[in-house]
Amino acid sequence: MSDAQLILARTLYGEARGEGRGGMEAVAAVIINRAAIGGWWGDSIISVAQKPWQFSTWNDNDPNRVLINDLKPGEGDLFFDLAYEIAGDAISGTDDPTGGATHYHALSVNPAWDDEMVNTANIGQHKFYKVA
Secondary structure, three states, X not given: OOHHHHHXXXXXXXXXXXXXXXXXXXXXXXXXXXXXXXXXXXXXHHHHHOOOOOOHHHOOOOHHHXXXXXXXXXXXXXXXXXXXXXXXXXXXXXXXXXXXXXXXEEOOOOOHXXXXXXXXXXXXXXXXXXXX
8 A cells, every 4th residue: 555545545535525426536637737737736735635734634634634533445435445556556556537736626616816717627616727
């Protein structure tokens, strides 16, 4: 079990388990895209996923943080097992359903930064973007 796959799976679970396979694949793509670009976001899946205030599930005040801390595959949580599978696929290089997105937000919010970006996909209850 690789640390990168485990951290990515925990991030997908915390951020998008309610979105099913498609939503988790899209969030995985954002993390993979950021890691590939590097720089401010970090240069690895782990550094990108756990960068403070980027993926809320890792924030100390987020209720998902308690849920994700000890998750491991094969322990009876089918959503986490799916997230772990998706994480492995993403690390292996599956297609990017977001069209190169590096950002996303829930449809229920309207952040100031989205006007400066190109909307590349709408998947489930999230909108995905990349820099124009």
